[in-house]
Amino acid sequence: MDTSIHTSEAMVRRRAKRRAAERRFRAYGATAVALAIAALGALFASIIGNGYTAFQQTYIELEITYDPETLGLGEARDAAALSAANYPGVVKKAMRETFPEVTGRRAKRRLYGIVSSGASFILRERVLADPGLVGETRRVWVPADDDVDMLVKGHIDRDAPEAERRVKDDQIAWITRLERAGRIEKRFNTTFFTAGDSREPELAGVRGAAAGSFFTLLVTLALSFPIGVAAAVYLEEFAPTNRLTDLIEVNINNLAAVPSIIFGLLGLAVFINFFGLPRSAPLVGGLVLTLMTLPTIIIASRAALKSVPPSIREAALGMGASKMQTITHHVLPLAMPGMLTGTIIGMAQALGETAPLLMIGMVAFIVDVPGGLLDPSTALPVQIFLWADSPERAFIERTSAAIMVLLAFLITMNALAVVLRRRFERRW
Amino acid sequence: MKRTLVLAAAAAALAGQAQARDYISIVGSSTVYPFATVVAEQFGKTTDFKTPTIESTGSGGGLKLFCAGIGVEHPDVANASRRIKKSEIEKCARNGVNDVVEVKIGYDGIVFANSRKAGPVRISREQIFLALAKEVPDPNGGETLVPNPYMKWSDVDASLPGTGIEVLGPPPTSGTRDAFVELALEGGCKKIGWIKAMRKTDKKRYKAICHTVREDGAYVEAGENDNLIVQKLDANPAAFGVFGYSFLDQNSDKLQGGVVDGVAPTFENIADQSYPVSRPLYFYVKKAHVGAIPGMTEYLAEFTSEKAWGPEGYLADKGMIPMPDAERKTFSGDVKSLSNLNLAAN
Incomplete structure (x- = not known):
C-alpha cells in the first residue's frame, strides 16, 4: 500500500470533503444568480402579461351625419359656434340609427354607454379642422368605452350572471352584432402615447x-x-x-x-x-x-x-x-x-x-x-x-x-x- | 455655461410668478379625487379654459393648504370627504381666508365586501364592532371590558361563517377609515346600552372604546390603495375588505357587498340613505378667488349641473351617489349666490 502523504486515506477523505465544499460554494452562488433572474423574470412576465393588451384599443365604426340641426348650428358656421356645437348629440343619433329598435330611457343610456365619451371630441376636432364636413355623412372609427374594451379583450366574462358584470346582456347583444358586421376592431392604441392623463381609461395616455x-x-x-x-x-x-x-x-x-x-x-x-x-x-x-x-x-x-x-x-x-x-x-x-x-x-x-x-x-x-x-x-x-x-x-x-x-x-x-x-x- | 442658462431660467421663473395663474388649482381628499377629476376633465375639454390641476393630498392635508392664504400660490378649491372642522375654519380666518363656500356634492358608501367565491354575508354593525374593536364587553356578561377574544366570525355570532376574522381595510391616515370607524364601529358600539350611557358620563372613555380597532392582526391595514384590497380579496375568499362603493361597483364580478343591518350596499340604498355606512362628500371654494382665477364660476357651474351630479349624471356613472333633488337644489343655489359657509347649518 502506498503510504505517501498525498494518497493516505485521511488525505483522500479530506480532499473529497474540500472539493464537495467548493462545489457547494459554487452552487450557492449559482442559486443566488438563478433566484435573482427568476425574480426579474417573474416581474417582467407579470408586468408584460398584464400590460401588453393596453397597447391595443377597441374601436367602433359609426356612420356619423354631421347634421347642422342635431349639432345645434342653424346657419352659423364660425369657429366659435362649431367649437360649442352639440357633438355628443351627433354620436347618440348615430347610435340610435344603428340600433333603431332600442327604446326607453334606460336602454338608450346603456346603448350610448358603448361608445367612449371621447368620441364627441374626435368629431369636434375633425369639424374644426374641416368645417366643410357639416351636412356630410362619414364613416368614423371612434374609441369604445373602457368596459366594452375590457369585454372585447376578454377581461370581462360574458357568461357571468348579468348582475355581476358591468356590461349588461343587451349591451353584449349589440356588441356581438357590431362584431359580426365587422364594425368593431382592435387597433394600435396611439392615444396611449399622444394623450395626457384622463379619467376615461380609453382616453388616457402617458x-x-x-x-x-x-x-x-x-x-x-x-x-x-x-x-x-x-x-x-x-x-x-x-x-x-x-x-x-x-x-x-x-x-x-x-x-x-x-x-x-x-x-x-x-x-x-x-x-x-x-x-x-x-x-x-x-x-x-x-x-x-x-x-x-x-x-x-x-x-x-x-x-x-x-x-x-x-x-x-x-x-x-x-x-x-x-x-x-x-x-x-x-x-x-x-x-x-x-x-x-x-x-x-x-x-x-x-x-x-x-x-x-x-x-x-x-x-x-x-x-x-x-x-x-x-x-x-x-x-x-x-x-x-x-x-x-x-x-x-x-x-x-x-x-x-x-x-x-x-x-x-x-x-x-x-x-x-x-x-x-x-x-x-x-x-x- | 449650462449653469448660467439654468440660473437665467430660474430667474425668469421667479419673475413670471408675479403673473396670474390661468388654471384652477384643487387639492384634497383622495375619495373625492376620482369624481373631481372627471368634472375637471369634462370642463377642460368642453370649454376654452385650461384643465384644473387636482392634487390628491387627503382631506386634512388639502384643507391645510387651502387655508394657508389668499393668492395665486394657494389652491382655490379643497375637496373633503368630511366636513371642515371648526379649528380649520379658524386657521383659514387667521390667514385671511374668511369667505368660504361649502358645497356638498353627494355621498359615498363604505362597503364591507368579500369575494364571490365565498358565500354572501349578513352582518349588523354591532357584530362588526364586536369583531373589530380592541376591547369588547365580556362575552360572559357583566359590564366589564375584555381584550377582544373573538378569533372566528362564528364566535361573534352563530349566524356568521366559521372562518377566522380577517378584515383588510385602510390605515388610520385615511378618511375612509375615519368614516368606517365612526359609522360602523361606533354605530354598533352605541347599540350596547351601558357603553352608550358612558357617552354622557365619560366621553373620552366612550370614544376610546368605540373608536379603537384591534391590533392583533385580525384587522389588516392594507394601505390607501383600494385596488390592492380588491385583488387580495379575490385571492383570499375568507377575508373581508373595507373600501369605497365605487370599487365594489367596478368589480361586481369579483366581489359582493355584505348586507349591513339588513340593507345591501346598492346605489339606490345608499342614495336614499337607508344603508347605514355612508358619508357625505364636500368641496370648499375660496370666494376671493372667484373672478380672480379664470374659469372658477364655470367650473362650479359644471360641477353643480344636473349632467354632472344628477342621478343620471356622469358622476353617478363613476360610482358617486347623488344627493336627493331638494338637497341638490339648495347647494346649487348656494353656489350661484356664493353663500358663505355656516357650520351651524345642517
Whole structure:
C-alpha cells in the first residue's frame, strides 16, 4: 500500500470533503444568480402579461351625419359656434340609427354607454379642422368605452350572471352584432402615447407624464452634473485634508442616505414657500431631485477621480502643465466614464422617484401636456401610482403598460451610459 | 455655461410668478379625487379654459393648504370627504381666508365586501364592532371590558361563517377609515346600552372604546390603495375588505357587498340613505378667488349641473351617489349666490 502523504486515506477523505465544499460554494452562488433572474423574470412576465393588451384599443365604426340641426348650428358656421356645437348629440343619433329598435330611457343610456365619451371630441376636432364636413355623412372609427374594451379583450366574462358584470346582456347583444358586421376592431392604441392623463381609461395616455419627467430630468441633469463634478474635483484635487473637509465628506455620505421625502419637504419650504415658485412645476421637481442626486454624483465622481493613477498627474505636472491643465486635459477625461456612470445611476434614481414630488404638488391629476418648465405636470412613476389607485378595471392594464414605458426609458438610459463609457474608454 | 442658462431660467421663473395663474388649482381628499377629476376633465375639454390641476393630498392635508392664504400660490378649491372642522375654519380666518363656500356634492358608501367565491354575508354593525374593536364587553356578561377574544366570525355570532376574522381595510391616515370607524364601529358600539350611557358620563372613555380597532392582526391595514384590497380579496375568499362603493361597483364580478343591518350596499340604498355606512362628500371654494382665477364660476357651474351630479349624471356613472333633488337644489343655489359657509347649518 502506498503510504505517501498525498494518497493516505485521511488525505483522500479530506480532499473529497474540500472539493464537495467548493462545489457547494459554487452552487450557492449559482442559486443566488438563478433566484435573482427568476425574480426579474417573474416581474417582467407579470408586468408584460398584464400590460401588453393596453397597447391595443377597441374601436367602433359609426356612420356619423354631421347634421347642422342635431349639432345645434342653424346657419352659423364660425369657429366659435362649431367649437360649442352639440357633438355628443351627433354620436347618440348615430347610435340610435344603428340600433333603431332600442327604446326607453334606460336602454338608450346603456346603448350610448358603448361608445367612449371621447368620441364627441374626435368629431369636434375633425369639424374644426374641416368645417366643410357639416351636412356630410362619414364613416368614423371612434374609441369604445373602457368596459366594452375590457369585454372585447376578454377581461370581462360574458357568461357571468348579468348582475355581476358591468356590461349588461343587451349591451353584449349589440356588441356581438357590431362584431359580426365587422364594425368593431382592435387597433394600435396611439392615444396611449399622444394623450395626457384622463379619467376615461380609453382616453388616457402617458405623454403628459413623460413630458413632465423629461423637463424634470433636464433641470436635474443641467444642475446636478456640473455642480456634482465641480464639487468632486475641488474636494479630491484641491481641498486640504482637515476637519472641515472631513465634516463635509461625512455630511455628503449622510445626505446620500437621507429618505427622499425629506428633500421634498425642503423643496416645499424653500422653493415654493420662500422663493414663491409655482406648485406642480417641473422646475421645482428638478431642483428637489438635484438635491437628492447630488450626493450620489459627488461620491461616484470622487471615486472615479481617486481611481486615476497619481503617475498621470505627476507626469503632466512634470511636463509643465498647470494644475488646471492637468485636471481638465488628463484627469477628468480618464475619470469621466466613472462620473457618467454615477450620474446615470443618479438620474435613474431621480426618474423613479415619487415621494419628494408628493410634497411639491406633482402628484396630481393633470390633463394638459406640459410645454415648459413652469407648466403644471406630473412624472412617469406618479402616473403609475395614480392609475394603480383608480377604480376602473381598464386602468390595471394601463398601469402595467406605463411601467413598461418607464422601464424602456431606464433601459435606454443605461444603454446610453454603456455606449458613452465605451467611447471614452477607447480614447484612453 | 449650462449653469448660467439654468440660473437665467430660474430667474425668469421667479419673475413670471408675479403673473396670474390661468388654471384652477384643487387639492384634497383622495375619495373625492376620482369624481373631481372627471368634472375637471369634462370642463377642460368642453370649454376654452385650461384643465384644473387636482392634487390628491387627503382631506386634512388639502384643507391645510387651502387655508394657508389668499393668492395665486394657494389652491382655490379643497375637496373633503368630511366636513371642515371648526379649528380649520379658524386657521383659514387667521390667514385671511374668511369667505368660504361649502358645497356638498353627494355621498359615498363604505362597503364591507368579500369575494364571490365565498358565500354572501349578513352582518349588523354591532357584530362588526364586536369583531373589530380592541376591547369588547365580556362575552360572559357583566359590564366589564375584555381584550377582544373573538378569533372566528362564528364566535361573534352563530349566524356568521366559521372562518377566522380577517378584515383588510385602510390605515388610520385615511378618511375612509375615519368614516368606517365612526359609522360602523361606533354605530354598533352605541347599540350596547351601558357603553352608550358612558357617552354622557365619560366621553373620552366612550370614544376610546368605540373608536379603537384591534391590533392583533385580525384587522389588516392594507394601505390607501383600494385596488390592492380588491385583488387580495379575490385571492383570499375568507377575508373581508373595507373600501369605497365605487370599487365594489367596478368589480361586481369579483366581489359582493355584505348586507349591513339588513340593507345591501346598492346605489339606490345608499342614495336614499337607508344603508347605514355612508358619508357625505364636500368641496370648499375660496370666494376671493372667484373672478380672480379664470374659469372658477364655470367650473362650479359644471360641477353643480344636473349632467354632472344628477342621478343620471356622469358622476353617478363613476360610482358617486347623488344627493336627493331638494338637497341638490339648495347647494346649487348656494353656489350661484356664493353663500358663505355656516357650520351651524345642517
